[in-house]
Amino acid sequence: MLDAMTAPVRTDALTKRYGGSAAVDELNLTIEPGEVYGFLGPNAAGKTTTLRMLLGLVTPTSGTARLHGRHLGSRGYLDDVGALVEGPAFYPFLSGRENLRVLARHAGMAAARVAAVLDEVELTERASDKYATYSLGMKQRLGIAAALLKEPTLLILDEPTNGLDPAGMADMRALLRRLGEQGRTVLLSSHLLSEVQQICDRVGVLSRGVLVAERPVGELGAGGRLVLVAEPADAAQARLVAAYGSDRVRRHDDVIELDVDSVAAAAINTDLVGAGIAVSELRWRRPNLEEVFFSLTGESRVAA
Amino acid sequence: MLLPNIRAELAKALRRPANWLLLAIAVTLTLTFAYLIPYAGYAGGTEGPPNSDLGLKSMLPGEFVGNAIGGMPVFVGALAVILGVLVLGTEYSAQTWKTVLSQGPSRGTVFAGKLAAIAVATMVLTLVLVAVSAAASALVAAVEGQPFDWPPLADVAGGIGAGWLVTAMWASFGALLAVVFRGIALPVGLGLVWLLAVQNLLASIAAPLVGWIADLQLGLPGPNAGSLVAALGARADTPGVADAVGGGQAALVVTAYLVAFAVSGGWLLSRSDIT
Ligand SMILES: Nc1ncnc2c1ncn2[C@@H]1O[C@H](COP(=O)(O)OP(=O)(O)O)[C@@H](O)[C@H]1O
Ligand SMILES: [Mg+2]
Numbered sequence: 001m002l003d004a005m006t007a008p009v010r011t012d013a014l015t016k017r018y019g020g021s022a023a024v025d026e027l028n029l030t031i032e033p034g035e036v037y038g039f040l041g042p043n044a045a046g047k048t049t050t051l052r053m054l055l056g057l058v059t060p061t062s063g064t065a066r067l068h069g070r071h072l073g074s075r076g077y078l079d080d081v082g083a084l085v086e087g088p089a090f091y092p093f094l095s096g097r098e099n100l101r102v103l104a105r106h107a108g109m110a111a112a113r114v115a116a117v118l119d120e121v122e123l124t125e126r127a128s129d130k131y132a133t134y135s136l137g138m139k140q141r142l143g144i145a146a147a148l149l150k151e152p153t154l155l156i157l158d159e160p161t162n163g164l165d166p167a168g169m170a171d172m173r174a175l176l177r178r179l180g181e182q183g184r185t186v187l188l189s190s191h192l193l194s195e196v197q198q199i200c201d202r203v204g205v206l207s208r209g210v211l212v213a214e215r216p217v218g219e220l221g222a223g224g225r226l227v228l229v230a231e232p233a234d235a236a237q238a239r240l241v242a243a244y245g246s247d248r249v250r251r252h253d254d255v256i257e258l259d260v261d262s263v264a265a266a267a268i269n270t271d272l273v274g275a276g277i278a279v280s281e282l283r284w285r286r287p288n289l290e291e292v293f294f295s296l297t298g299e300s301r302v303a304a
Numbered sequence: 305m306l307l308p309n310i311r312a313e314l315a316k317a318l319r320r321p322a323n324w325l326l327l328a329i330a331v332t333l334t335l336t337f338a339y340l341i342p343y344a345g346y347a348g349g350t351e352g353p354p355n356s357d358l359g360l361k362s363m364l365p366g367e368f369v370g371n372a373i374g375g376m377p378v379f380v381g382a383l384a385v386i387l388g389v390l391v392l393g394t395e396y397s398a399q400t401w402k403t404v405l406s407q408g409p410s411r412g413t414v415f416a417g418k419l420a421a422i423a424v425a426t427m428v429l430t431l432v433l434v435a436v437s438a439a440a441s442a443l444v445a446a447v448e449g450q451p452f453d454w455p456p457l458a459d460v461a462g463g464i465g466a467g468w469l470v471t472a473m474w475a476s477f478g479a480l481l482a483v484v485f486r487g488i489a490l491p492v493g494l495g496l497v498w499l500l501a502v503q504n505l506l507a508s509i510a511a512p513l514v515g516w517i518a519d520l521q522l523g524l525p526g527p528n529a530g531s532l533v534a535a536l537g538a539r540a541d542t543p544g545v546a547d548a549v550g551g552g553q554a555a556l557v558v559t560a561y562l563v564a565f566a567v568s569g570g571w572l573l574s575r576s577d578i579t
Pocket of ligand 2 (some may be wrong): 044048159
């Protein structure tokens with residue numbers, strides 16, 4: 001069991017209100033050492049606001065936060081914590097390396113770490129170029145490098161793949177997986193279900209500032225569908241409705257979607273073929289974020 | 305943590321091209337208005353204006369301290385405001401507050417580092433203006449065959465101290481504006497409007513008409529900066545230079561403004577959300 005006093009991240013009823021509405025509402029979050037925790041939620045769910053509060057950038061309206069047992073704003077609060085919040089931001093008139101040197105000084109670190117973190121994010125070759133000339137992918141990687149300066153045991157990363165092209169995203173995810181495998185605790189926010197599925201151990205789902213569910217990542221499959229194309233489609237649909245009930249069978253033109261467990265696929269195939277129905281496609285479709293929300297919360301619409 | 309944070313701020317200040325541009329403009333303006341134009345006027349008039357000897361005297365080594373600091377109440381002060389805005393405002397415009405503060409230093413430490421960088425930068429600005437004014441006055445003396453009568457060292461030191469105080473006060477005014485308005489453009493604009501327009505309007509139009517504005521004026525930063533440099537030898541015909549109050553009182557008031565701007569900037573920064 002986890003000692004709540006020294007958990008890498010621990011919040012109690014953490015709340016931030018803007019005007020009348022709560023951007024983050026009584027959030028209770030506990031992240032265990034070594035865990036890669038996905039903080040999943042659509043845009044405006046309150047992910048960034050939560051991370052800003054954890055980092056002391058934004059003052060909570062109420063509630064408390066502790067990192068490694070240290071209270072928000074106490075001395076050494078951000079020791080062994082590295083963070084990247086809402087996109088990278090550096091001095092455009094400095095090179096990547098100079099930016100990191102300046103930040104190392106702000107952190108009270110030896111500049112010797114700079115070369116190591118540049119290597120880690122594979123930016124050494126372009127480290128002497130002005131930050132203003134970097135692509136978004138390079139800027140994000142420099143952001144990760146800055147977060148690694150203090151050799152943190154806790155990394156807090158806010159949508160680090162946001163805005164990247166597919167190749168940049170794949171690179172960044174590989175880097176994130178590598179960082180997670182080095183024994184660090186990682187708090188990774190994202191609005192992409194597939195991303196947290198690829199990278200994280202456990203997922204907390206945030207909707208309108210409320211943590212609506214927490215699951216090991218393997219249990220996020222609920223809400224997926226078995227997709228089936230068969231001929232004749234009407235006969236297939238009738239058989240499936242008879243077997244599973246009409247509310248678990250959906251039909252869009254020739255495509256039938258079944259709300260059943262993925263292991264049912266083999267039995268369904270045998271049954272339909274045995275009845276003289278030709279099955280031309282039968283596959284498992286992972287749930288999208290909306291379906292996961294539905295399966296976790298019963299809310300049919302993702303909060304905008 | 306303070307010392308490394310001061311070094312971080314100095315590294316940023318040194319590498320920001322705009323700071324060097326500000327220094328170059330301060331040097332150019334000071335030389336132009338204290339030496340080039342007066343010299344052109346002195347050398348150009350064949351008849352000789354009635355006060356041409358006075359004009360020459362103001363360009364000789366004995367007067368260089370006043371020339372170096374004479375621009376500080378207004379135009380060099382305006383450049384110092386921009387410097388102060390840049391030191392703080394860049395963190396807003398480049399959104400780097402979150403990047404810096406995520407490294408763990410307290411806001412107070414970072415702010416103190418920035419004040420230290422402002423103190424160093426305004427000292428450099430003052431020393432450079434004093435040095436180029438001394439060089440220009442030596443050149444005039446050599447060309448005109450006049451004696452090199454340098455002022456006593458104490459006067460030079462006093463001028464440097466006053467120049468530093470005035471430019472640091474204006475720079476911390478800029479720093480406060482940057483924290484209040486969270487950026488660069490608006491704080492620079494408003495700072496310059498205050499320095500170049502409002503102060504002038506108050507002094508030249510409002511004060512002569514309305515008694516209490518005239519009294520109020522005596523407590524404002526501009527007239528006190530002007531009185532301080534006037535007490536240390538700046539020529540009274542320079543815009544913004546006026547011996548409205550005594551030098552000692554002016555030094556106290558300017559120092560009070562410097563402290564007030566710095567403290568309120570730090571206070572505001574410590575309690576505002578970084579978004
Ligand atoms: N400074 C602010 N002032 C007012 N509302 C804000 C501010 N910052 C965030 N919000 C609101 O708080 C909610 C959560 O925003 P945010 O934390 O950025 O969400 P996410 O990072 O999940 O997209 C949004 O509705 C947003 O409009
Ligand atoms: Mg966000």
